[in-house]
Amino acid sequence: MFLGQEHKVRFDYFFKRDGTHQMDVERQAMFYIFAGNGELMDKLDFFYDFSERMIRIEGFDEVCLSSSAKSLVELGFNLYNNYPCGTVVDLFGNLDEKNRRLALNAIKLRFKMEEHDLLTCK
Template sequence: MFLCQDHQERFKCFLEQDGTHNLDVERKAMFYIFSGISELADKIPFFYDFSERMIRIEGYDEASLSSSEKSLVKLGFNLYNNSPCGTVVDLFGNLDEKNRMLALNAIQFRFKMD
């Protein structure tokens, strides 16, 4: 399910830093996306406040993001708290094959589709 070893390690690090409960599939799906690309992982302080344990919607406008990264951040926010993210075509239209797999895996993760 993880795209590479680094993806899995970043994911585990985010869960530990947050203290995410094992059953919190919403946060886990979001962290799965943010940990899947090193550029997004490096920018996570823009999108998530670990001390307050909440997303930072305003970070979307503060961070310098590619169109693909924008789509993935929107999807991560949507999987976390149903934040508006546009249509499926809007989201997936900007993604390459690797990022489409990341997005699809996150959706499966969120809805416990093994």
């Protein structure tokens, strides 16, 4: 499911730093997105307060992001706590193939979907 070794290492780091519970799929999905995008990997502190364990919406005003990275942050926030974001077309329209895979995998993680579930309509 991870896009590479660096993605897994970064995800594990975020997961441990936060003390995320194994069942907290909301945070896992958000951290999965941040860990898998090169532009966002080092910017998580702008968007998540580890001491308060909550998202920081003001991060959008503190850092400059590409439209692709902004869409991924919005999706991560939406998967975390239903933060209002654009439509699926709005979000995915800004993503290249790698980031589309990242977004889809985060959605699968959040909703505990397996590959075979998609094929069997479970």
